[in-house]
Amino acid sequence: MARDAARVTIEDVAARAGVSIATVSRAVNGRYGVSARTMERVRVVIDELGYESSLIARSLRNHRTNVVGILVSGIEPFSAELLKGAARELQDTGFELIVYSGGMSGQEGWERRYLSRLGGTLADGIILVTPTVVQVATANPVVAVDPHVGGSELPTVVAQNLEGARAAVRHLVDLGHRRIGFLAGRPDLESARNREAGYREALAEAGIEFDPDLVRVGGFTEENARVPSRELLTLADRPTAVFAANDLSAIQVLRTASELGLSVPDDLSVVGFDNIPESALVDPPLTTVDQSIQAMGRAAIRMLIGLIEHPERPLDERHVTLPTQLVVRRSTAEVRRS
Amino acid sequence: MARDAARVTIEDVAARAGVSIATVSRAVNGRYGVSARTMERVRVVIDELGYESSLIARSLRNHRTNVVGILVSGIEPFSAELLKGAARELQDTGFELIVYSGGMSGQEGWERRYLSRLGGTLADGIILVTPTVVQVATANPVVAVDPHVGGSELPTVVAQNLEGARAAVRHLVDLGHRRIGFLAGRPDLESARNREAGYREALAEAGIEFDPDLVRVGGFTEENARVPSRELLTLADRPTAVFAANDLSAIQVLRTASELGLSVPDDLSVVGFDNIPESALVDPPLTTVDQSIQAMGRAAIRMLIGLIEHPERPLDERHVTLPTQLVVRRSTAEVRRS
DNA sequence: GCCAAAATCGTAAACGTTCTCGACATCGAT
DNA sequence: ATCGATGTCGAGAACGTTTACGATTTTGGC
Numbered sequence: 001m002a003r004d005a006a007r008v009t010i011e012d013v014a015a016r017a018g019v020s021i022a023t024v025s026r027a028v029n030g031r032y033g034v035s036a037r038t039m040e041r042v043r044v045v046i047d048e049l050g051y052e053s054s055l056i057a058r059s060l061r062n063h064r065t066n067v068v069g070i071l072v073s074g075i076e077p078f079s080a081e082l083l084k085g086a087a088r089e090l091q092d093t094g095f096e097l098i099v100y101s102g103g104m105s106g107q108e109g110w111e112r113r114y115l116s117r118l119g120g121t122l123a124d125g126i127i128l129v130t131p132t133v134v135q136v137a138t139a140n141p142v143v144a145v146d147p148h149v150g151g152s153e154l155p156t157v158v159a160q161n162l163e164g165a166r167a168a169v170r171h172l173v174d175l176g177h178r179r180i181g182f183l184a185g186r187p188d189l190e191s192a193r194n195r196e197a198g199y200r201e202a203l204a205e206a207g208i209e210f211d212p213d214l215v216r217v218g219g220f221t222e223e224n225a226r227v228p229s230r231e232l233l234t235l236a237d238r239p240t241a242v243f244a245a246n247d248l249s250a251i252q253v254l255r256t257a258s259e260l261g262l263s264v265p266d267d268l269s270v271v272g273f274d275n276i277p278e279s280a281l282v283d284p285p286l287t288t289v290d291q292s293i294q295a296m297g298r299a300a301i302r303m304l305i306g307l308i309e310h311p312e313r314p315l316d317e318r319h320v321t322l323p324t325q326l327v328v329r330r331s332t333a334e335v336r337r338s
Numbered sequence: 339m340a341r342d343a344a345r346v347t348i349e350d351v352a353a354r355a356g357v358s359i360a361t362v363s364r365a366v367n368g369r370y371g372v373s374a375r376t377m378e379r380v381r382v383v384i385d386e387l388g389y390e391s392s393l394i395a396r397s398l399r400n401h402r403t404n405v406v407g408i409l410v411s412g413i414e415p416f417s418a419e420l421l422k423g424a425a426r427e428l429q430d431t432g433f434e435l436i437v438y439s440g441g442m443s444g445q446e447g448w449e450r451r452y453l454s455r456l457g458g459t460l461a462d463g464i465i466l467v468t469p470t471v472v473q474v475a476t477a478n479p480v481v482a483v484d485p486h487v488g489g490s491e492l493p494t495v496v497a498q499n500l501e502g503a504r505a506a507v508r509h510l511v512d513l514g515h516r517r518i519g520f521l522a523g524r525p526d527l528e529s530a531r532n533r534e535a536g537y538r539e540a541l542a543e544a545g546i547e548f549d550p551d552l553v554r555v556g557g558f559t560e561e562n563a564r565v566p567s568r569e570l571l572t573l574a575d576r577p578t579a580v581f582a583a584n585d586l587s588a589i590q591v592l593r594t595a596s597e598l599g600l601s602v603p604d605d606l607s608v609v610g611f612d613n614i615p616e617s618a619l620v621d622p623p624l625t626t627v628d629q630s631i632q633a634m635g636r637a638a639i640r641m642l643i644g645l646i647e648h649p650e651r652p653l654d655e656r657h658v659t660l661p662t663q664l665v666v667r668r669s670t671a672e673v674r675r676s
Numbered sequence: 677g678c679c680a681a682a683a684t685c686g687t688a689a690a691c692g693t694t695c696t697c698g699a700c701a702t703c704g705a706t
Numbered sequence: 707a708t709c710g711a712t713g714t715c716g717a718g719a720a721c722g723t724t725t726a727c728g729a730t731t732t733t734g735g736c
Contacts, residue, residue: 007477009722020686025724033684052454056394057722060691075421083413087439099437101425116390139345283621347692358716363694395692398721
């Protein structure tokens with residue numbers, strides 16, 4: 001009970017119970033071939049010593065750990081939501097969850113490194129969130145969520161980004177807006193590019209000419225969106241509405257508008273994308289495109305577990321696309337006649 | 339490169355490079371005693387095969403993994419903030435982060451189970467968030483954040499809960515409020531009890547008699563706060579202000595007030611506790627007590643790393659208490675004369 | 677009571693590493 | 707040429723498990 005108490009191993013239990021380690025192992029795993037009497041004795045000793053088998057040693061021997069790993073680059077609203085969904089879906093599956101945080105370490109290859117560290121040893125399967133690598137060689141299954149490039153070899157879970165973005169911009173058009181700014185996401189992300197495509201398509205449908213001056217790169221984080229959103233709102237011919245590629249940058253637009261004395265939605269309509277919990281809390285509540293991040297997490301887990309338990313059976317669908325849906329709140333309104 | 343490619347081990351590298359596994363191990367770890375020529379050859383083969391040493395096997399042999407584990411019961415705003423702080427502090431320390439999510443599995447003993455699984459094997463040290471167990475026997479160090487009971491044997495990181503709560507209630511008193519409701523937290527948590535104590539002290543200081551009818555248990559989650567907050571706001575002699583034991587339940591009070599047609603802060607002042615990011619976004623922005631959750635995460639990591647690297651050296655302080663500070667936003671106002 | 681079958685248990689190998697120890701080669705100095 | 711020192715490398719044990727296999731004991735039917 002001292003702090004430097006050496007870890008109690010299966011050998012300690014065996015010695016104390018007067019049996020071999022093989023028997024202890026059989027007892028803890030409920031294998032056939034141990035009498036009720038010794039079973040009980042081992043159980044008592046285990047309780048006494050507080051023995052718990054080492055995940056590591058077990059994993060080295062078996063190649064099954066009943067753990068799934070999720071690789072994220074950091075804890076932000078998106079990945080936090082995803083984790084919630086994944087954790088929920090994992091309930092009662094007998095699997096446990098390990099989250100490996102890339103520590104935003106700026107390193108290029110961290111994904112591949114962590115992947116080979118977890119895969120094949122620690123985790124039975126892995127979920128990659130917003131991965132740059134798309135081709136991996138691991139012993140066990142990998143599912144990618146919202147990958148950087150499309151057409152992946154990996155099974156993927158994505159949202160209907162294009163359709164959602166189109167619906168968002170169409171909503172603005174329906175409210176009479178003509179000058180609609182776009183705060184883009186990270187250009188290396190497939191999802192961000194699809195959202196931009198949706199923006200363009202909706203403009204084209206409405207017969208509005210695309211104006212490159214109304215497009216700025218916001219980079220998906222509040223910080224990175226500061227400068228471009230200010231640029232957008234201080235344009236000589238200021239847009240009457242802004243569609244931001246995700247909620248985090250939309251919230252930054254809201255903040256910038258407030259700093260500039262612009263009232264939302266009277267002077268400016270704002271639409272986001274993601275529907276993170278924060279978007280319902282901001283003032284005014286954000287009109288946004290719901291992509292049910294938790295559902296993505298759940299879908300990813302379902303695919304992964306399917307792959308783990310039936311490696312031979314091909315997936316019914318390698319690429320799951322989840323629907324998106326416009327939720328109208330109070331950050332959008334009819335354009336003001338001037 | 340097929341999906342079922344067996345994991346490439348150190349033996350494969352050794353065979354291909356025409357050396358022994360010992361040499362490969364020395365090469366990858368930069369140990370002394372391998373010539374520049376073989377070093378180079380091994381490096382090439384490693385690149386070719388994409389070899390990455392198994393965290394598990396390494397950890398079984400060494401007892402050092404350069405990984406710290408954080409045990410949380412689920413991903414909610416509090417733990418997410420804490421993780422952010424921890425991840426930040428971990429930058430450039432050479433340590434990596436593993437998050438083990440209890441999966442809110444309702445199991446009583448999950449903490450102890452996961453603890454012995456991670457401790458001694460996978461992680462060099464562990465941070466427990468809101469732990470119920472307080473006495474643990476592990477081979478390596480454990481730091482507890484916001485534990486359920488006080489006077490712990492474990493090193494802990496806590497916030498000045500009592501002082502913060504007192505400041506919050508005093509703020510309400512200064513605004514002229516006399517009937518101040520309290521939406522309590524989980525009664526099993528030390529921090530929640532301290533916040534209640536602060537509430538009582540502030541009342542006593544102001545010469546206001548404690549009214550048990552104004553106290554309800556909110557349980558720290560939005561869901562659990564629904565019913566009690568409605569009870570509080572539909573009281574015959576309704577309080578003019580409510581102090582909620584954390585932001586999540588304060589936000590629920592805001593919502594309930596809105597449902598009841600009460601205007602905040604005109605009809606009702608609300609104060610929260612925690613200063614989670616959401617609290618700045620709600621309408622109206624929440625007056626709350628900042629406890630800098632990220633700072634708690636960072637402090638915990640600092641303590642833990644200290645314990646890992648210098649197990650012999652006693653901590654300068656076993657129990658770190660971080661200051662709290664009232665941040666006044668727009669959910670509180672002078673009581674209305676009626 | 678005897679013998680085969682069934683029940684119970686122990687021995688040892690394997691998982692992928694790291695590290696100690698000893699073996700061999702090379703080298704500079706006598 | 708010889709010797710000690712130094713540099714380079716391989717064999718093998720160990721970490722804590724699980725499991726195949728074989729050894730021993732118990733059981734049950736005659």
